[in-house]
Amino acid sequence: MAMPARAQPPAAGPFPWRPPFTVDLLFELPDSDVRYEVLEGQLVVSPAPEPRHNLAADRLRTLTSSLLPRDVEAITNTAIRMPNGDGPIPGLLITTADPEETPRGIPAEFVHTVIEVVSPTNASDDRAKKPAMYAAAGIPCYWRVELKPWREHLGPVPAIVVRLLGEDGDWHTTLHPAGHAQLIPLAVGRGPELLPVDLDPATLVGRRPD
Numbered sequence: 001m002a003m004p005a006r007a008q009p010p011a012a013g014p015f016p017w018r019p020p021f022t023v024d025l026l027f028e029l030p031d032s033d034v035r036y037e038v039l040e041g042q043l044v045v046s047p048a049p050e051p052r053h054n055l056a057a058d059r060l061r062t063l064t065s066s067l068l069p070r071d072v073e074a075i076t077n078t079a080i081r082m083p084n085g086d087g088p089i090p091g092l093l094i095t096t097a098d099p100e101e102t103p104r105g106i107p108a109e110f111v112h113t114v115i116e117v118v119s120p121t122n123a124s125d126d127r128a129k130k131p132a133m134y135a136a137a138g139i140p141c142y143w144r145v146e147l148k149p150w151r152e153h154l155g156p157v158p159a160i161v162v163r164l165l166g167e168d169g170d171w172h173t174t175l176h177p178a179g180h181a182q183l184i185p186l187a188v189g190r191g192p193e194l195l196p197v198d199l200d201p202a203t204l205v206g207r208r209p210d
Contacts, residue, residue, distance in 0.1 A: 019043075023087025026079050027104050037079075038087040039129065046121055056117050056145055056158065056204040057091040064094065064186065067195060072096055072112075072188045079105035080114070082137050088130060090114045094141075094188060108137040112187040115143040123150075131163055140165040141187035141194075147205065153177070158201040160184060167192050178202035 017025055020041025029036065037044045057076060064074045073095055079087040087105060097110035114134050116126045126144055134142050144161040146153070153159055159177040164185055166172050176184050176199075183196040203209075 022085035023079055023081050023105050026087050035089070037089045039125065040086065049119055052147060052205050053117050053119050056147065059204050060115055061092055063199065064197065067197060068094070069188060073099065075099065080111055081105040081107045082133065083108060086133065088133065091117045094186065096189060108139060111139050112189055113141040113143065114139055115145065117145040118147065135171065140190065141185065145204065158204050160201050176201060
C-alpha cells in the first residue's frame with residue numbers, strides 16, 4: 001500500500017527549515033499544488049485525491065453546512081493547530097472558530113468534529129495515527145469515511161466509522177455502512193450537545209438521484 005511521503009518540498013535555494021517542523025511551516029512554504037501536513041513533527045506529502053474522494057467530502061460539507069447552528073462552520077482542507085505544534089489538514093472540520101480571526105489554522109480547542117475521507121495513500125494515518133492525535137488534542141468526534149472495503153469491514157461501502165467521546169469519559173466507536181439512512185452523531189461543541197445527521201453513506205458517491 002502506498003504511504004504518504006515524508007520529504008522536504010522543492011525550493012529554489014537551500015531549504016531553510018529543519019525538523020521537527022510545526023504547523024507554522026505550512027504558512028511559510030512557497031505556493032504550490034502539493035498538499036502538505038505536519039504530523040509528528042514531519043512534513044507529509046500526499047498526492048492529489050481522486051475525484052470520488054473530493055466528491056464525498058464536498059457532499060458531506062453541503063449536508064452538514066445546511067444543518068449546523070449559525071455560529072458553527074464546516075471548513076474544508078484547513079490546518080488544525082495542535083497543542084504539540086503539529087498541523088494535520090483534514091478533508092473537513094466542524095468548528096466554532098471565526099475563520100477571519102484564525103488565518104493561520106484553527107486551534108484544536110475550537111475544532112469539534114474532524115472528517116477524513118480515506119484514500120490508499122493516507123489509510124494508515126487516517127485509521128491509526130490521526131484518531132490518537134485528535135483524541136489527545138481533546139477533539140471529541142472523528143468521522144473516518146471509507147470508500148473501499150478494509151480488513152475489519154468487507155462491505156458494504158461507503159462506510160463511516162465514528163469515534164466519539166462519551167459523557168462517561170470513554171471513547172466509543174460505531175460503524176455506519178451504506179445501504180440505509182441512519183442517524184450519525186456530529187459534535188458541534190465541547191459539551192454534550194450532538195447533532196444527529198440523517199445519512200445513508202451510499203449517497204456520498206455515484207450520480208445524484210433524479
